Amino acid sequence: MQPLIPYFQTIKFDIPLPGFMSADSFTIYGFGLSLAIGAILAKVVATNRAKRIGYDPQILNEIFIWAVLAVIVGGHVGYGLFYHPKEYFANPMLFLDLTGGLSSFGGFIFALIAFIVIFHKRKKPFWPYADCIIFGFLAAWIFGRIGCTINHEHPGTATRFFLGRFCRPVEGHTIEFPQWMSYQPADLRFSHCIEQGYPAVISYADQVPVDYPGVVAVHDMGLYEVFYSMIALAVFKLLDRKPRFHGFYSMLLVLTYGPTRFFMEFLRPLQDNPRYWGLTPAQWGCLAFIVACLWGMKKLKDTQGLSRPIPLG
Numbered sequence: 001m002q003p004l005i006p007y008f009q010t011i012k013f014d015i016p017l018p019g020f021m022s023a024d025s026f027t028i029y030g031f032g033l034s035l036a037i038g039a040i041l042a043k044v045v046a047t048n049r050a051k052r053i054g055y056d057p058q059i060l061n062e063i064f065i066w067a068v069l070a071v072i073v074g075g076h077v078g079y080g081l082f083y084h085p086k087e088y089f090a091n092p093m094l095f096l097d098l099t100g101g102l103s104s105f106g107g108f109i110f111a112l113i114a115f116i117v118i119f120h121k122r123k124k125p126f127w128p129y130a131d132c133i134i135f136g137f138l139a140a141w142i143f144g145r146i147g148c149t150i151n152h153e154h155p156g157t158a159t160r161f162f163l164g165r166f167c168r169p170v171e172g173h174t175i176e177f178p179q180w181m182s183y184q185p186a187d188l189r190f191s192h193c194i195e196q197g198y199p200a201v202i203s204y205a206d207q208v209p210v211d212y213p214g215v216v217a218v219h220d221m222g223l224y225e226v227f228y229s230m231i232a233l234a235v236f237k238l239l240d241r242k243p244r245f246h247g248f249y250s251m252l253l254v255l256t257y258g259p260t261r262f263f264m265e266f267l268r269p270l271q272d273n274p275r276y277w278g279l280t281p282a283q284w285g286c287l288a289f290i291v292a293c294l295w296g297m298k299k300l301k302d303t304q305g306l307s308r309p310i311p312l313g
Contacts, residue, residue, distance in 0.1 A: 002210065003164035003217035008175040009182040011150045029183075034147030038140035039068065046136030049240075055128055063118060063133065070114040071107035078106015082281035083274055105285040127247035127300065134249045135240075138233040145229060148222030155192050156219025156267040163224070164217040167193035169207040176204050192218050192269060219267045228260050245304040251297040254289045262286040 011030030043064050047057035080088035080095055082103050088094045115133070119126045148154055155167065166173045168189040176182075187200040193215050194200075208216065236249055265273075265280045273280050279287075 001160055001162045003160060003166055003173070004162050005165040005217075005220065005223070006173045006175045007166035007169050009177055009184060009188070010152060011177065011181060012183045014180045029151075031147040031151040031153075034143045034150065038143030038147070039064070041143065042136035042140035044136075045139045046132045049132045049135050050129065053128065053132075055132070056124075059118075059122060059124055059129065060132065060136075063115065063129070064136075066114045066118060067111050067133075070110040072102075074110020075102035075104065075107035078103030078109065082106065103281070105282055125246070127250065131246060131249040134253050135233070135236060138229050138236065138253070141229040142226060142233065145222045145225040149220060149226060152190050154221035155190055155269075156221050156264075157269055158192060158215045159217055159219050159267075161217075161219065163220070165220040165223065166217045167191075168201055168216055169204050170212070170216050171207045171209050173210065174204060174207055190218075221264060221267065224264060225260075228257065232256055245301050247296065247300040247304075251293045251300070254293040255297070258286040258290040258293070 013028045013030075013033075014025040015028060016025050043060065046064075047060050050057040050060060076097075077095060079102055082105070115130065116126065119129065152165075152167075155165075186202060187194065188204070188206070189201050195214050198214070208214070210216075232253065236252070239252075240249075262283050265283045265286075268280065276284065
């Protein structure tokens, strides 16, 4: 097999500004643009479903503000606790530097705590709204992971898998964007294509042949999660045509994402991800969430049965 995803640079857009302004241009990064689209789409999808099943969508406006904060703060705290505990506890000020790395499970945990507190204070039922949030989350996750993909985040191990991403210029598998829409670092290769003893690649003219014996492609973890979230959202939409007990989609998300993420973690480079008893922090998180949701799904089904039919209009 041969990888199919071509090599391309990190995407950004330089928007020219009028001459009377102090700056010559305004830069929009592809990653940030994707996140913004995802956040807007999440709100629309979640509130539309709340309206359709007869619940007040207004509380979701407040929820999304707290969700964004929880994901940023919780993701950063989780990154320090799970991936670099020695460094962060040696210098606790690192927990205040939100420009550091992010842990998706840290963001999930903080967001869940925020949701529970808000719904309890507002005296609103948790699970019906949680399911609406899940639909919005999946829509946002698609664009969030598209942002990771075009920003070349989360590179995996070297591969020749057909969905692998070329991580250095390769003959016949390279796209060169114009300068106004791409970021040009000093070394055109990305992290796991940088080999010891080889000079930096600073030009697209330095393309190697497809049969180059060194590393030319890696698993793209962000892209794989784009596929997962698109399939999950489509399946959830189909399942939503029939009545389900409240909390069904919240549990189902974990029971599908958990195993997917668990096995994907084996594709992560060893040097970039700590292992605890052979598993990454995310894998332990997956196992804990799966066990909790298996118990939760049974409990919710036993106590609720089927919820009232959901109108399809």
